[in-house]
Amino acid sequence: xxxxxxxxxxxxxxxxxxxxxxxxxxxxxxxxxxxxxxxxxxxxxxxxxxxxxxxxxxxxxxxxxxxxxxxxxxxxxxxxxxxxxxxxxxxxxxxxxxxxxxxxxxxxxxxxxxxxxxxxxxxxxxxxxxxxxxxxxxxxxxxxxxxxxxxxxxxxxxxxxxxxxxxxxxxxxxxxxxxxxxxxxxxxxxxxxxxxxxxxxxxxxxxxxxxxxxxxxxxxxxxxxxxxxxxxxxxxxxxxxxxxxxxxxxxxxxxxxxxxxxxxxxxxxxxxxxxxxxxxxxxxxxxxxxxxxxxxxxxxxxxxxxxxxxxxxxxxxxxxxxxxxxxxxxxxxxxxxxxxxxxxxxxxxxxxxxxxxxxxxxxxxxxxxxxxxxxxxxxxxxxxxxxxxxxxxxxxxxxxxxxxxxxxxxxxxxxxxxxxxxxxxxxxxxxxxxxxxxxxxxxxxxxxxxxxxxxxxxxxxxxxxxxxxxxxxxxxxxxxxxxxxxxxxxxxxxxxxxxxxxxxxxxxxxxxxxxxxxxxxxxxxxxxxxxxxxxxxxxxxxxxxxxxxxxxxxxxxxxxxxxxxxxxxxxxxxxxxxxxxxxxxxxxxxxxxxxxxxxxxxxxxxxxxxxxxxxxxxxxxxxxxxxxxxxxxxxxxxxxxxxxxxxxxxxxxxxxxxxxxxxxxxxxxxxxxxxxxxxxxxxxxxxxxxxxxxxxxxxxxxxxxxxxxxxx
Amino acid sequence: xxxxxxxxxxxxxxxxxxxxxxxxxxxxxxxxxxxxxxxxxxxxxxxxxxxxxxxxxxxxxxxxxxxxxxxxxxxxxxxxxxxxxxxxxxxxxxxxxxxxxxxxxxxxxxxxxxxx
Numbered sequence: 001x002x003x004x005x006x007x008x009x010x011x012x013x014x015x016x017x018x019x020x021x022x023x024x025x026x027x028x029x030x031x032x033x034x035x036x037x038x039x040x041x042x043x044x045x046x047x048x049x050x051x052x053x054x055x056x057x058x059x060x061x062x063x064x065x066x067x068x069x070x071x072x073x074x075x076x077x078x079x080x081x082x083x084x085x086x087x088x089x090x091x092x093x094x095x096x097x098x099x100x101x102x103x104x105x106x107x108x109x110x111x112x113x114x115x116x117x118x119x120x121x122x123x124x125x126x127x128x129x130x131x132x133x134x135x136x137x138x139x140x141x142x143x144x145x146x147x148x149x150x151x152x153x154x155x156x157x158x159x160x161x162x163x164x165x166x167x168x169x170x171x172x173x174x175x176x177x178x179x180x181x182x183x184x185x186x187x188x189x190x191x192x193x194x195x196x197x198x199x200x201x202x203x204x205x206x207x208x209x210x211x212x213x214x215x216x217x218x219x220x221x222x223x224x225x226x227x228x229x230x231x232x233x234x235x236x237x238x239x240x241x242x243x244x245x246x247x248x249x250x251x252x253x254x255x256x257x258x259x260x261x262x263x264x265x266x267x268x269x270x271x272x273x274x275x276x277x278x279x280x281x282x283x284x285x286x287x288x289x290x291x292x293x294x295x296x297x298x299x300x301x302x303x304x305x306x307x308x309x310x311x312x313x314x315x316x317x318x319x320x321x322x323x324x325x326x327x328x329x330x331x332x333x334x335x336x337x338x339x340x341x342x343x344x345x346x347x348x349x350x351x352x353x354x355x356x357x358x359x360x361x362x363x364x365x366x367x368x369x370x371x372x373x374x375x376x377x378x379x380x381x382x383x384x385x386x387x388x389x390x391x392x393x394x395x396x397x398x399x400x401x402x403x404x405x406x407x408x409x410x411x412x413x414x415x416x417x418x419x420x421x422x423x424x425x426x427x428x429x430x431x432x433x434x435x436x437x438x439x440x441x442x443x444x445x446x447x448x449x450x451x452x453x454x455x456x457x458x459x460x461x462x463x464x465x466x467x468x469x470x471x472x473x474x475x476x477x478x479x480x481x482x483x484x485x486x487x488x489x490x491x492x493x494x495x496x497x498x499x500x501x502x503x504x505x506x507x508x509x510x511x512x513x514x515x516x517x518x519x520x521x522x523x524x525x526x527x528x529x530x531x532x533x534x535x536x537x538x539x540x541x542x543x544x545x546x547x548x549x550x551x552x553x554x555x556x557x558x559x560x561x562x563x564x565x566x567x568x569x570x571x572x573x574x575x576x577x578x579x580x581x582x583x584x585x586x587x588x589x590x591x592x593x594x595x596x597x598x599x600x601x602x603x604x605x606x607x608x609x610x611x612x613x614x615x616x617x618x619x620x621x622x623x624x625x626x627x628x629x630x631x632x633x634x635x636x637x638x639x640x641x642x643x644x645x646x647x648x649x650x651x652x653x654x655x656x657x658x659x660x661x662x663x664x665x666x667x668x669x670x671x672x673x674x675x676x677x678x679x680x681x682x683x684x685x686x687x688x689x690x691x692x693x694x695x696x697x698x699x700x701x702x703x704x705x706x707x708x709x710x711x712x
Numbered sequence: 713x714x715x716x717x718x719x720x721x722x723x724x725x726x727x728x729x730x731x732x733x734x735x736x737x738x739x740x741x742x743x744x745x746x747x748x749x750x751x752x753x754x755x756x757x758x759x760x761x762x763x764x765x766x767x768x769x770x771x772x773x774x775x776x777x778x779x780x781x782x783x784x785x786x787x788x789x790x791x792x793x794x795x796x797x798x799x800x801x802x803x804x805x806x807x808x809x810x811x812x813x814x815x816x817x818x819x820x821x822x823x824x825x826x827x828x
């Protein structure tokens with residue numbers, strides 16, 4: 001017999017007080033605002049918050065500079081340790097392989113110190129949502145900020161990169177006063193958008209992009225509200241990952257808080273407050289001082305993105321950097337307009353972060369990763385451009401376009417800094433795009449999975465002024481990130497990795513060549529069906545230029561193989577292993593597997609694939625440095641031995657004369673060939689005015705859908 | 713080389729007294745340093761498939777699409793050294809990428825008494 005039903009409310013409910021109808025309707029009609037949307041005073045600026053009374057007091061308290069320096073180092077080690085902890089405990093691929101950050105924020109919300117590894121751009125855009133919490137919720141009677149409270153966010157309209165990233169913060173109280181905040185961000189990926197994996201190409205509106213968490217309190221007394229967690233889990237395809245990583249981030253933040261409070265007990269509150277404020281102000285001042293040593297002038301670079309995500313179009317990103325004394329103004333000039341129904345737009349906080357990324361990753365990486373960096377820059381963005389998108393347009397894949405900013409800034413800064421590099425190492429642009437596969441479905445264990453392959457982290461490095469670039473080294477936004485283990489991936493996903501190798505000719509040639517990156521061949525296996533999508537640009541127009549006469553990386557389309565049947569593909573792999581292609585080029589050229597093969601635009605919306613189907617993508621290489629005819633012929637032969645380049649490139653571009661069997665160089669013939677090529681260059685070229693008369697068009701070419709300025 | 717020359721890029725320098733651009737490889741005079749150095753170079757519109765081999769015969773060939781992207785190559789008229797390679801859609805305005813403040817460079821020389 002079933003037990004008798006239990007009442008859920010054992011005590012009779014209290015009788016509610018009568019409603020004051022007039023007060024209720026007055027409040028309903030006149031209460032403002034209707035909602036707390038993104039605050040323009042936060043989103044439109046990049047200056048540090050003014051000093052608080054607490055900060056004034058702390059800085060005036062006579063903190064010993066040596067003590068402050070040692071303590072700052074200790075706080076950075078605390079953050080690095082917490083980041084390592086997060087990497088070990090997090091579930092998302094982004095957590096495991098370095099797309100994450102831990103940070104200490106000032107009481108007003110500026111990111112003051114961050115882990116020394118991890119994603120750099122957060123130092124320029126993760127302050128905004130916390131500033132929203134401080135401004136809107138601290139004194140809001142239904143929210144407030146109390147010890148043990150936990151806040152959360154992923155909506156880029158309030159700051160941050162995009163809604164694939166989720167950040168958690170907790171306030172750090174000392175004697176009832178907030179002295180700062182601990183924060184942790186992970187690229188979680190899956191976010192419940194129209195496609196699985198968190199990087200959807202297909203959203204036509206902001207409401208197609210899935211989970212958009214405006215800054216919100218999700219826990220009290222360090223304990224998540226299970227109903228709120230459930231709400232978040234209910235809106236994504238991988239609820240286990242959502243839960244694990246929320247817990248991991250809270251643990252990391254609590255560890256940071258615990259260790260900061262230990263420092264407070266040892267050294268006092270003023271010292272910690274002074275260190276956080278000092279880090280911000282000193283960083284801004286030092287960036288400005290370093291700028292003041294570089295030549296005044298105006299520097300320009302323009303890049304083109306060849307997709308809107310859903311079709312081929314050419315989008316212009318024009319940059320003009322004006323440097324006067326210690327002031328840098330970054331202007332977007334002729335940049336493509338916002339596209340209201342494509343997810344390639346970015347909010348201005350993220351666009352500003354990418355300008356800063358170039359400086360922090362490639363020019364002055366020794367300074368603390370904090371909001372002082374971007375505070376040292378001024379921006380003049382065109383209204384309603386693709387990089388100043390409004391709140392009603394999708395932005396989940398905004399980095400596909402906005403990556404162009406960091407490359408353009410890199411070029412401008414290199415040309416500014418070459419005159420007096422000092423500690424700056426002049427490097428050609430790093431591969432500047434986030435080429436990667438995303439996926440979703442049930443895995444071979446029956447569990448829901450949706451996220452991205454972390455090949456994004458295997459970008460090729462730019463060539464240095466005195467040596468070649470590094471292969472598959474790191475992404476341009478996180479120097480210590482990794483791109484994961486194949487075995488680990490195959491354990492978690494219904495995917496066989498048939499090949500992952502450095503690709504021939506996959507970098508920018510030059511006197512010193514850029515580093516190559518990988519080509520990955522992923523075959524669905526072990527489940528009836530599985531979704532793949534892909535994001536990136538550069539199928540028609542290269543994303544990454546070279547420097548000082550060096551060439552950029554080439555084009556990187558996607559290759560899609562549809563097996564005639566899984567049995568036929570398995571039979572081919574088993575019976576003809578020697579003939580199985582291991583690159584997209586071999587597959588196109590030689591076949592060897594039963595099915596159809598096609599090259600496509602590298603951004604593809606998620607598509608259903610069967611066992612035996614394969615997607616092959618290339619991550620791009622870095623830009624080349626200097627004239628190709630100055631490359632040491634023996635370095636060209638080494639590239640051939642290591643299969644980094646083709647014979648075609650050695651002959652046609654580097655103009656080396658050699659024996660293809662022995663790779664012995666004919667030095668005299670090479671010198672003659674290169675002299676002839678220099679003569680040929682001059683013969684086929686025209687003086688500036690004659691060239692312009694022939695080259696100039698008053699509008700974009702017919703047949704190319706072009707967005708952006710075009711004026712002579 | 714004159715001691716009044718400032719290096720500006722890998723292949724370009726400026727004679728501060730004469731206010732002239734020069735090639736750092738061969739010393740070729742490239743024009744007024746208050747103007748665009750590109751005006752002193754030779755220009756060529758390069759089909760990108762001459763730099764990047766088209767691996768397959770398809771719309772997405774693993775080489776840039778020449779209808780979308782051209783490489784404007786700039787070489788020194790004196791020695792043929794390739795000074796810049798600019799990636800542009802066909803017919804797009806050329807960039808004045810460096811507009812360095814000559815007076816700032818001169819003032820620094822006066823202040824510091826040295827040349828980079």
